[in-house]
Amino acid sequence: MTQLYRLDADAAAIARTFDCRTGNDPWAGGYIAPGSFAPIITAGREFIPGPRTSRGPRRLVPRIWGVPPPPAAHDATRGITSVRNVDSPFWIGNLRNSEFRCLVPATSFMEWGVGIDVEGRRNQHRFAHAQAPVFAFAGVWKDSEIPTFAIVTCRASPRLRAIGREAMPVILPMDRKAQDTWLHAGWGKASALVAPFADESLRELRPADG
Numbered sequence: 001m002t003q004l005y006r007l008d009a010d011a012a013a014i015a016r017t018f019d020c021r022t023g024n025d026p027w028a029g030g031y032i033a034p035g036s037f038a039p040i041i042t043a044g045r046e047f048i049p050g051p052r053t054s055r056g057p058r059r060l061v062p063r064i065w066g067v068p069p070p071p072a073a074h075d076a077t078r079g080i081t082s083v084r085n086v087d088s089p090f091w092i093g094n095l096r097n098s099e100f101r102c103l104v105p106a107t108s109f110m111e112w113g114v115g116i117d118v119e120g121r122r123n124q125h126r127f128a129h130a131q132a133p134v135f136a137f138a139g140v141w142k143d144s145e146i147p148t149f150a151i152v153t154c155r156a157s158p159r160l161r162a163i164g165r166e167a168m169p170v171i172l173p174m175d176r177k178a179q180d181t182w183l184h185a186g187w188g189k190a191s192a193l194v195a196p197f198a199d200e201s202l203r204e205l206r207p208a209d210g
Contacts, residue, residue: 002151002169003081005032005109007039009134011060014039014105017134018179020058027062032106034081037062040139040149041103043183058103058183063141067148083140083152084167086194094140095152096187103172103179104139104151108205114164125163126205129171138170138182138193157196171197 007014008029011022020041032038040063044056066079070090083091094100113123129135138152156165172178172193182190 002109002111003034005106006030007032007105008107009105011039014134015060018058018103018105018136019176020060022060025060025062032065034066034079036065038065039105040141041105041136042141043099063147063149065149067142067150068144068146079148080150082169083150086152086191091140094142098184098186098190100140100142101182101190102139102141102149103136103182104149105134105136107134109169111160111163111165111168123163128203128205129174130201130203132174135174136172136179138172152194154194154196157199157202159199159202168196170194
């Protein structure tokens with residue numbers, strides 16, 4: 001599963017791409033690893049309880065990548081970065097309630113591949129969107145003592161299966177309607193977006209690409 005991604009766009013550029021308010025998010029760009037803060041885009045209702053009666057503006061807010069696991073988890077200190085099973089009781093309540101869904105902006109992501117390189121290290125593969133410099137993963141946020149989020153995954157596309165992956169992050173289409181479906185629609189419609197990304201729209205980055 002994805003354990004590292006990049007967001008090489010600052011808060012202002014993200015706001016322009018996804019038509020959202022930046023608030024006080026100080027993001028300037030860089031790597032994002034589990035346990036670190038990263039910008040996500042919400043439908044603007046995190047601090048208002050109860051069902052939504054209207055659509056507020058999208059907001060860019062900083063949250064920690066990795067949701068605290070349930071008490072029965074083997075390692076209660078390690079945050080859960082990926083939603084592997086959207087039907088899990090741990091996630092389904094948040095996924096069915098649209099205000100907990102979010103967009104997770106990114107410019108590339110890393111996946112471990114099978115085998116090792118010439119220096120004896122595990123092979124790394126980095127991918128970007130072939131048509132969009134900044135794109136969005138499907139995400140979900142949870143609150144406990146700290147504000148956190150996780151990235152929704154699905155079965156891997158043929159290209160990622162070829163490097164040994166069984167799952168991949170859900171990459172949302174770069175159009176307002178699809179993004180609004182993830183942020184606002186009932187789970188019946190939103191869950192249709194949980195599908196592998198088209199291989200022809202993925203671009204593998206070379207080391208020289210940064």
